[in-house]
Amino acid sequence: MLNVAVRQAFERALDPADVISDPVRCRAYECDGLTGYRVIPDLVLLPRDATQVAAAVRVCAEHGVPFVARGAGTGLSGGAVPVADGVVISLARLKRVLSVDPVDRRAVVEPGVTNLEITAAAAPHGLYYAPDPSSQQVCTIGGNVAENSGGAHCLKYGFTTNHVLSCQVVLPDGSVVTLGSDTGEQAGPDLRGVFLGSEGTLGITTSITVRLLRTPESVRTLLADFPSIAAAGDVVSGIVAAGIVPAAVEMMDTLAIEAAEKAVHAGYTLGVPAALVVELDGPAEECDVQFEQVKEICDRHGCTRLHIAGSPEERAAIWRGRKAAFAAVGRIxxxxxxxxxxxxxxxxxxxxxxxxxxxxxxxxxxxxxxxxxxxxxxxxxxxxxxxxxxxxxxxxxxxxxxxxxxxxxxxxxxxxxxxxxxxSMPKMFSEDDLEVMRRVRSAFDPNGICNPGKVLPTPRLCGERPGKYRPHPLEESGVIERL
Structure with a gap:
């Protein structure tokens, strides 16, 4: 439980009305989309701008208070689970599109702007923001930066890191820096690349400059059913082997299709073992030629039904079924x-x-x-x-x-x-790999207060504290030595 002096310090940094201490209200922030992990934070802070975010973090640094940044809370890995004796810093009020530059094709947005709102702001200029997580209507760009989110079109267009040029970041000591630049290039180490996908463990982003793309001239979408998962998988390999790079290739199995159809009635075939959504985009002539190739590959591998979207509405219906799948599983x-x-x-x-x-x-x-x-x-x-x-x-x-x-x-x-x-991280990385990650993290956050307990398997030993290595008292006295 944070003492009165610390709470008062947060109230001075923000506004008393923007510091939530009521346990019932704090309970709304106890988990993200992975509801199996729940912790009620001591306080929830609701800063109104980047200056207040930095002020709140400085209070955390001064008093050693652990903090967790939170966007829309749609994450699915427990990355925004609070710390019991810490605070949640919500970025929900930082939701302005600060600028859209149609000439240089970039936009500057605050972290609380939703993924889809960026495209909406860019659309009048014939531009859009390519990464599109299934939750794009509600997930925020700050969370996308934290997780390096992808989406259905990442096969052709890449992930968030490929479309973020720079970030303004509040570091765990409360200082403010810019990582990257308007061109995405920066002298020295690629700190922008280090920060992207760091899951909120290195600081809090308060504004993001993103790359915008020209809206494709043509988009062609089909929904294909197959008698087996293996047959659908062979189609995916066949498309890639043909030198075609689709904007998206998505697969759903029987249960996922059943759930989606119950929820949105998108026109998928019930009972089929597998369905593929394939989308091509680009110059119209190129799209037409490659689309015919894709149809032939589907037929060659036993496609039992091929539905081609004949209008923007039909295309939207196909994607509505795919993007509803996660939430729709609650129906079954x-x-x-x-x-x-x-x-x-x-x-x-x-x-x-x-x-x-x-x-x-x-x-x-x-x-x-x-x-x-x-x-x-x-x-x-x-x-x-x-x-x-x-x-x-x-x-x-x-x-x-x-x-x-x-x-x-x-x-x-x-x-x-x-x-x-x-x-599970040791299943993928050696202890040397993990130690390098710990050192990078400690360089940004030597006191271990920024989203502690996430990503790295800590504590490494019973009772050991995460963060920069601290010698054991017996080691300092010379009784034992570190190997």
Missing amino acids: SPDYFVQDGVVPRTRLAEVLDRIAGMGADAGLRVANVFHAGDGNLHPLVLYSAAVGETERAEQLSGKIAELCVELGGSLSGEHGIGTDKAC
Whole structure:
């Protein structure tokens, strides 16, 4: 529990009305989209601008108060779970689009602006913001920066890091710096690249300069059904082998399709083992030629139904089904864990077969919806907490993430490590790798107050505190030595 003096310091830095201490109100901030991890913070701070964010962080630094930055709370790895004796710094009020430059094709926005609002601001100029997480209507750019989010179109256009030129950042000591530049280039180490995807452990971004792209001349979208996951996976490999780089290739299995159809009635075929959403964009002539190639590849691999979007409304309906899938799973299961891992495209069928077997062994269903083009899986482990399945579901979810590493992939594609997968990090990284990460983190945050307990498996030993290495008293006295 923070003492009165500290609370008063926060009230001076902000405004008393913007410092929430009521436990009932604080409970609204106890978790992010991964609701299995919950901690009620001591205080929630609601700064109104970048100056107040910096002032709040300076109070944290002065008094050693741990803090967690929070955007819309849509994260799925427990990255925004609070610290019990710490504060949450909410960026929800920093939601201005500061400028849109159609000549240099960039925009400057505050972290509370939603992903889709950036495109809305750029659209009158014939521009858009390419990264598009499924939650783009509600997730904020600050959270996208923290997690290096991707989305359905990351196969062709890349992730957040490929579209952020610079960030204004409040460091854990309260100082303010700019990482990157208007061109995305910066002399010396790529600190912008270090900060992107650091999951809120290196500081808080208060404004972001993003790259905007010209709206494509043509967009062609199809929805194709297949008799098996393997056949759909072969189509993905065939498209890439043909030298075609689609804007998006998404796959859904039977359970995911069932959930999406119950929620939004997008016109997907119930009962099919797999469906692919393939989208091409670019110059009209190139799109037309490649679209015919994609249709031929689908037919060659046993496509049972091919639906081509004939209008913007039909295209929107196809994407509405795909992007509703996560939330729609609530229609077929009272509870579920959303996992996020990556495997090589060539091992998609293998990993999905292994996941099905693991689910059967655990007595749980697993729905699959994912970015097939880059092998970024999003298995949804379905369970019922009411009948005591939570622990089994959590264990299965963790095993799926570690399976991705076993098959040559990674623990996360875009949702981050957060609290959920920190203990699995040694499955992917050596102790030397992890030590380098700790040192980088300590260079930014030597006192370990910025989103502590996330990403890295800490404490390394029972009772050891995260952050910069601190000699044990016995080591200082010469009784023992560090190996």
